[in-house]
Each structure stands twice: as C-alpha cells, then as structure tokens.
Amino acid sequence: MVWLALIIAILTEVTATLCLRMASQGSRLWLIPVVIGYGIAFSMLAVTLHLGMTIGVAYGIWSAAGVALTAIAGRLIFKEPFTWVMGLGVALIVGGVLLIEVGGSKG
Template sequence: MSALAITALIGAIVSEVAGTISLRRASSGEKRWWFGVGIGYLLAFAMLVVVLGQGAALGVVYGIWAAAGVAITAILDRLLFREPLTGIMSLGIILIVGGVLLIELGAQGT
C-alpha cells in the first residue's frame, strides 16, 4: 500500500470511530451530535474511496478498517461510557485482529 493509501486508511478508521462515538452520544438525546455522525461516516467512506483508488484490495482494506474500528470503538466505549469490556470481548477483538492479519498475509502471497 502506498503512503497515501495508508494515510487515508488511518483517516477512514479515525473518522468512522468518531462517527460511531458521535452516534452513541446522539442516541442519548444530544441532537447536536448527529452532525458528527454524518461527517464522520461521510469522511470515512470518502477516504476508503481514496484507499481503493490507490489500488488496495477491497477485502484487505475493509478488514483492516472494520477490525480497527471495532477494537478502538470497544476500548473508547469502555473509557468514555463505562460500558463493559470483558475478557471474552477482549478475546473476540484479538481474534478479529488476528483474522485480518491472516487475510493480509494471504493477500501478499498471491
């Protein structure tokens, strides 16, 4: 992946997490957070288009984006909203990240 693709992928992950955290805030009745939801998801998908336009494989990009989003959101959810993050949930995050790494390794072998 090119430097532009990696940068855009990181931006897509950060934007998606920001949109999701905003969604959590908006769901509790704070309507001003809906702006953050829309902007976060719009930027995330726009940046994914950039990554894919750089020639990155969709399966790899989507796997990294989704796994990082799940892991970071779960951790922030615990820190910001005191939601549970159990050992089983942590194991699930580790398995997701491991699965994405295997997809990446498999894609490099082709």
C-alpha cells in the same frame, strides 16, 4: 499515502460512531458530526481502494480496527463493559485480518 487514507477512514468512522452514541443519549446535534464523519470515512475508504489496496484487506483492517477502537473507547468514555471474552474476540478479529493481509500479499 494509502495507509494515511485508511487511518483517516478508521479514525473518522470511530469518531462518528462515538458521536452516534452521544446522539442516542442526548442532543440530536450530535447527528451532525455523525453524518460528516461517516461521509469522510467512506470517502477515505474509497481513496484507499483507489490507491491500490484490495477491498478485502482495506475493509478487514477498517472494520477490525473500528471494532477494537470503538470497544475500547466505549469502555473509557461511556464506562461500557469490556470483558476478557470481548478482548479475545477483538484479538481473533485482528488475527483474522492479519491472515487476510498475509494471504493477499502472496497472490
């Protein structure tokens, strides 16, 4: 259940961020899903923490997945650049989160 809550938090945060990009380029109506999406994302992050995941692990996974998914979606939807250096950065973020996860499970 904790992982489902975190996945929902990640997906709604990424969706809200993509809608924010749309709002910056066009209709301000896109701000409605931005507010709703961020509200759900933070609520589900709170549920994740309530269910027992540590804040360092939850926030690390949430932010790393958000960065990676948003960069990839930005490339696919908005034709934004995604260079090998950016890919390396995403890989380093993911690696850092994995180290936090492994280190947190040893305590």
